[in-house]
Each structure stands twice: as C-alpha cells, then as structure tokens.
Amino acid sequence: MLLKDKLAAQIPGLREDISSFVKAHGDHEISKVTIAQAYGGMRGVRAMVCDTSEVPPDKGLLVREIPIGDLAENLPEEIFFLLCTGDMPNKEELADLQKEYSARCEVPEYVWKVLEAMPKDSHPMCMFDTAILCMEKESKFRAAYDKGMKKTEYWEPMLEDSLDLLAKLPGIAAGVYRMRFGKGPRIAPKKDLDWGANFAHMMGLEDPKGTLADLMRLYLTLHCDHEGGNVSAHATHCIASALSDAYYAVSGGLNGLAGPLHGLANQECLGWVLQVHEKFGGVPSDDDLKQFAWDTLNSGKVIPGYGHAVLRVTDPRFTGFLQFGKKHMADDPIFAIVNKVYDIVPGVLKEHGKAKNPWPNVDAGSGALLYHYGLKEFSYYTVLFAISRAMGMCSQMIVSRAMGYSLERPKSLPTKVLKAQAGA
Numbered sequence: 001m002l003l004k005d006k007l008a009a010q011i012p013g014l015r016e017d018i019s020s021f022v023k024a025h026g027d028h029e030i031s032k033v034t035i036a037q038a039y040g041g042m043r044g045v046r047a048m049v050c051d052t053s054e055v056p057p058d059k060g061l062l063v064r065e066i067p068i069g070d071l072a073e074n075l076p077e078e079i080f081f082l083l084c085t086g087d088m089p090n091k092e093e094l095a096d097l098q099k100e101y102s103a104r105c106e107v108p109e110y111v112w113k114v115l116e117a118m119p120k121d122s123h124p125m126c127m128f129d130t131a132i133l134c135m136e137k138e139s140k141f142r143a144a145y146d147k148g149m150k151k152t153e154y155w156e157p158m159l160e161d162s163l164d165l166l167a168k169l170p171g172i173a174a175g176v177y178r179m180r181f182g183k184g185p186r187i188a189p190k191k192d193l194d195w196g197a198n199f200a201h202m203m204g205l206e207d208p209k210g211t212l213a214d215l216m217r218l219y220l221t222l223h224c225d226h227e228g229g230n231v232s233a234h235a236t237h238c239i240a241s242a243l244s245d246a247y248y249a250v251s252g253g254l255n256g257l258a259g260p261l262h263g264l265a266n267q268e269c270l271g272w273v274l275q276v277h278e279k280f281g282g283v284p285s286d287d288d289l290k291q292f293a294w295d296t297l298n299s300g301k302v303i304p305g306y307g308h309a310v311l312r313v314t315d316p317r318f319t320g321f322l323q324f325g326k327k328h329m330a331d332d333p334i335f336a337i338v339n340k341v342y343d344i345v346p347g348v349l350k351e352h353g354k355a356k357n358p359w360p361n362v363d364a365g366s367g368a369l370l371y372h373y374g375l376k377e378f379s380y381y382t383v384l385f386a387i388s389r390a391m392g393m394c395s396q397m398i399v400s401r402a403m404g405y406s407l408e409r410p411k412s413l414p415t416k417v418l419k420a421q422a423g424a
C-alpha cells in the first residue's frame with residue numbers, strides 16, 4: 001500500500017527529529033495556566049501536540065499548513081493522505097488509497113443486527129457510534145498487541161484499523177439513515193465510485209441536478225480535522241493514548257461530537273433558520289431578523305452556528321459552503337435566510353457583548369444545503385460531520401502511534417488546594 005510505504009519512509013526521520021528536539025528543548029515553557037483556565041475548560045492552555053492541522057484564530061483551519069479554502073475542490077481521500085503524510089497524494093497514490101477503501105468497505109452483517117435491535121427512536125449519532133464500537137473485535141491493533149509487538153510497530157495496525165474503519169463509515173452512515181428514517185432497504189456500495197460519491201449513492205436521495213456527490217465531497221473535505229484540542233479530537237487522543245484501539249477511540253470521540261456545543265450544533269442551526277422562515281413566512285426584513293436574534297439571546301439561548309472557542313473570524317469552512325450555495329441554490333429561501341443571518345447576527349452578537357467571536361462557524365450554513373437536497377432529518381446532520389471528522393481522528397492517532405506519544409495524564413487539583421495555592 002503506497003500510503004503505508006510513504007509513512008514507513010517518513011517515520012524514522014520524524015521520530016528522530018522529535019526525540020532530539022525534546023532532548024534539547026524539553027524544558028522550554030510554552031504556556032502558563034491560571035485558575036480561571038483550570039475552571040474554564042482549559043481554554044487557551046497550550047499543552048498538546050497536533051501536526052495534522054492547526055487553527056490560527058485569525059485564519060481558520062490549516063490542514064498541514066494549507067488553508068482549508070484552498071482544498072475545497074480536493075477529494076476527501078486526498079485530504080486523508082495529506083493529513084497523514086503532510087503531502088498531497090500523486091495520481092498513483094490516490095488510486096491506491098481508493099482501491100484500499102473499495103476492498104474494505106463491506107460492513108459486517110452483525111452490525112445491522114445490533115442496530116436493528118436498538119430502540120426505533122435512538123439518535124442517529126448513538127446508532128453510528130454503536131456500530132463503530134461493536135466492530136471492535138475486528139481490530140488489527142488489538143490482535144497484534146495481544147500477540148506481542150514492538151512499540152515502533154504500533155502505527156502499522158493503527159493504519160490498518162483506520163482504513164478499515166474509514167472505508168466502512170459511509171456505508172454505515174447511509175445504512176443508519178435508511179433504517180432510522182424508514183427509507184427502505186440499504187443500497188449496496190458501488191466499488192468504482194469515490195468515497196463521497198459512494199456515500200451520496202448509498203443515501204438514495206433524489207438528485208435531479210446530479211450535484212449531490214459534489215456537496216457530499218465538499219462536506220466530507222471541509223469537516224476533516226480541527227487541530228487537537230476540540231472535544232472530539234481531544235477525547236479520541238486521550239482514549240487512544242491508553243493504547244485503546246481505533247474502534248474504541250473513534251467511537252468515544254464521536255460521542256463528544258454528539259454534544260450540542262460541538263457537532264450537534266449542526267442540527268440546531270438549521271432548526272433556528274427554519275423557525276425564522278416559519279415565523280416570517282419567508283425571508284424576513286433586516287429589522288425582523290434582528291429582533292428575532294435578540295429574542296433568542298434574551299430567552300437565554302445561544303444563536304447556533306455563531307461563535308467559536310478558538311476562531312475569531314468567519315470560519316473559512318462556512319465560506320466554502322456559502323460559495324457552494326451561491327452557485328447551486330441562490331434562489332432557495334432557506335439559503336437566502338442563512339445569507340441574511342450572516343449580514344445581521346454578527347452585529348447583534350457584538351452589541352450583546354458576550355461571545356468572544358461573533359462570526360459564523362462551520363455549522364451555520366451547511367444544514368441549509370443538505371435541506372435543499374431533501375436531507376431534512378436534522379438529527380442526522382451530525383453523522384455526516386462524524387464521517388468526515390473520523391479522518392482527522394484517525395490521522396492524529398496514526399501520527400501519535402508513529403511518534404510513540406505518551407499516555408495522557410494531566411494533574412487535577414481539588415478546589416481546596418487551589419484556594420490554598422492562591423492564598424484565598
């Protein structure tokens with residue numbers, strides 16, 4: 001496999017580089033931690049390493065130093081190769097990776113039985129995460145670890161597990177969609193389609209303009225990774241640092257993605273936009289929208305899709321979706337509201353004065369595009385996010401195993417001790 005060959009060629013040099021860097025500069029201080037940060041979700045504390053991507057507050061996502069906006073036309077498979085290696089695949093490497101995905105895409109039959117046994121009103125994210133977890137017995141990492149393996153080899157079965165998992169995620173996600181929302185039997189994958197197009201095919205949505213696969217590719221590319229400290233990436237990394245395998249770690253991380261302050265915001269954003277549409281019978285005036293935003297804030301709720309823990313500018317991923325919408329559905333009233341919200345809400349949030357970032361994040365616009373294509377089941381939206389984000393999780397774990405990073409174990413302190421330290 002060409003991806004494996006490339007990693008095998010890179011890893012010894014990278015390991016040597018990091019090891020001598022830590023030896024020479026290990027005592028260099030990179031962060032101080034205040035009591036407010038300890039109670040405030042460790043916001044801004046620099047205590048992790050992530051080489052796959054970075055989110056400078058004034059730029060947004062860089063995948064291996066490339067702005068995500070410049071990658072919007074690339075296939076998600078190319079992005080995974082880039083995340084893992086730091087380089088775009090050439091034609092041969094891409095074809096080879098796609099061949100690996102095709103060979104590994106069959107979902108074991110027992111997964112469907114487990115999902116069928118779940119309560120009919122289970123959340124699609126719970127079904128998706130359960131499907132991943134119940135495949136844990138397939139882990140090649142666990143099998144190799146149980147047999148005995150050198151630490152320097154850990155990354156190899158982690159890569160195998162990651163590819164097995166990524167190859168199956170579109171099929172699992174499409175199967176969850178069809179089962180959970182009564183859309184009829186599952187649709188078999190077409191082995192000659194790329195990852196995103198195959199997912200679009202297996203969902204079985206109407207696609208009269210033939211552009212759904214483009215949206216899915218864009219969606220899967222834009223959500224790929226967001227450095228190491230966000231809830232799902234951090235949870236995945238923490239779990240995997242105990243040498244839990246990819247099935248345990250990705251399922252665990254995605255349980256974090258399912259939270260309303262993280263990936264679930266995705267489903268809530270469109271809900272808010274549709275409320276606007278319903279209340280005003282279409283696209284509201286600027287003043288009406290402003291008032292609606294204030295009513296939301298005054299009732300103690302957040303405006304979903306706006307604000308970010310790290311970003312301080314418009315999320316370039318939002319811009320990517322906005323451009324797609326302008327090209328393919330400029331006349332759609334729901335999309336027109338998303339556009340108008342972007343004009344109005346940042347000003348309202350600035351006046352409100354609480355949110356550190358009044359600008360839209362990735363979730364502010366994507367739902368309107370899915371809705372346009374007939375994907376109207378909001379609770380499913382986070383699953384789409386999850387398929388994509390699994391690429392970031394897996395690439396981060398492969399790099400961590402390759403570099404031999406340590407078990408994660410920060411120190412916690414009781415309030416009493418903190419008070420004593422602060423002389424309170």
Ligand code: CMX
Pocket residue numbers: 230260261262263264265266297301302303304305306307308309310354355356357361362363
């Ligand atoms: N609407 C109203 N209030 C907001 C807000 C918004 N969109 N964004 C932040 N605030 C408020 C916070 O609730 C917080 O209020 P309190 O002091 O009363 O707790 C205050 O502003 C300061 O928050 P912050 O430091 O700017 O933001 P955080 O890092 O704490 O939280 C986020 C970031 C994304 C959770 C928050 O902006 C939010 O809740 N946004 C809406 C939900 C959303 O879009 N989530 C998707 C994020 C993308 C992702 O990670 O998947």
